[in-house]
Amino acid sequence: MGSVATFRLTQINASDPSDRDLIVRTLGGDGGAFGILVDRFQRKIYRVAYAIVRDEVEADTVTQDTFVQAFTHLAKFQGRSEFETWLTRIAINRSRDTLRRRRFVRLFSSDDENREGWVEPVDDRPDPEREIMAHQLRAAIERAEHKLSAQQKVIFRLRHYESRSLEDIAELLGLRGGTVRAHLFRAIHKIRKELAEWVTAREGLPR
Amino acid sequence: MKHYSEADLLETYYMQPDEATPIIAHVNDCVECQNRYRRLAQKLRDMAACPADKPATFWTRQRLMIMRAVDNAREQSQRAVRVGRVAAAAMLAFILGGAVVYKSVEPSLKAPAVVVSQQTAAPATSTDDLQVPRDPWQSDELKDFGTVVQWESWVPDSSKESSL
8 A cells, every 4th residue: 555655646646847947947948837937936036025015915026026036047047956946046136035025115204113914823712822922922023124124034934933043044145154143043032031031021031 | 851842843844844944853753743844834835825817718818819919929020020131131221222323423533523523733833933933034033133134144354344
């Protein structure tokens, strides 16, 4: 039974064209091949974009722009990294642009302070204390995020929402591991500051 | 025994495990901190939940939008290539046509060039003549003094001496 399942899985994987094959076919003018690539990676790219921009509509736009940009520059893809990594880098850059644009727009609209909103996660567990804690934690992280630099924000969000390893983040952003670690440490320090007040008060721990 | 707050444990959650060894060691031994860490991790995971579980229509629509944009981009690049080719062909035709026209008109262009050179050379010659006359006696400047010159040349040598 197990061997049949393994065989089937192998068979399906083997029949799937590799990313490189699809890229070659796309460069040869096969539009359908690029459609397969889109289908393969659009969810992952959307997740990354959403993790950074925290807005569904903007994440959708970033995803679309990412694939169009990837198609336009596909001939420049040299295959030194995985196609997925290359796509993710494009998505991160586009998301950064979105954050930058948003910051620029915010300069001219003071009432848009909470624009970078959070989509409330569905938590249907009937535990009021837990709900309050989750809310406070969320609020603390949100407050702290406003104080983060663009670089810190991207790094923190990739770590927090995407659970990316520090090495992975460093590779995606083209930074050294130590730099990423330092940025993340500063970001966490700011969040800790926001959290410290209510945690200490609630749990009666010495400061 | 010192217990760690959620704020302390936050660092453990985000940083690499090897960078928070003392805290992890404590958490492994302390049930209270262990529970606190689990609660925190659960909360953070809940917060990180991404609404990526979209209906299939969302992904289909997104894919269609992408493919449409890609088609437009491809069409634009093809159009740019086509325009470039036409421009190159036009340039080539212009250059070749120009060369053919130049070749056909070339003989007639050469003759006026010679005339022009002669015309320009003529004043130069006359200027030279003015500056250095070939026969000083035939020059225009001495015409008015021709009689005097002739008289002086007909005076006999004796009269010259008596006058002296």
